[in-house]
Amino acid sequence: MVRKYSVTLHGHRTSFSLEEEFFAALKGIAETRGQSMAALIAEVDEDRGEGYNLSSALRVFVLRMARAI
Template sequence: MQKRSVSIAKHRTSVSLEEEFWDILDSISTENNTTIPKLLEIIEKKSDKQNLASAIRVFCLNHLSDLIKKR
C-alpha cells in the first residue's frame, strides 16, 4: 500500500492505493498526455461522492477491462 499526497481541484488530499494501481494510473496518464492529479480530478468528479480510493480502483479496472475487450 502506498500513500500519496496530491492536489485535486485546488485541494490537497492523501490517497492510499496498492502500487499496482499507481502504476496503472501512471500508464493511463501517459497515454492521455496528462498528469495523475488531473486524472484523479476527473475520477473524483465522476465518482458520485464515493470513497476516492475505491473510485480510482474501479476506474483502473474498467480501463483494463476495456483494453482486454479490444483484443
C-alpha cells in the first residue's frame, strides 16, 4: 500500500508517497548511516536529477543501495 509522508526540507514542507516496504528500507538505511530520516531525505532531494520527483528519487535511491549490497 502506498502512503503519503510529510517532511520539512530546506525550511518548507513537502510530501512524498512511498510503499511501506520502500519507507522501511529507507528508514533502515538512515539508521545504518546514523542519520535522521529528514537528513537522508534531504540528501536524496539535493542529489536527484531533473525529471525525478521526490518519491521516484527515493525509490531509485533505495534500489541503488540494495544493489550495492
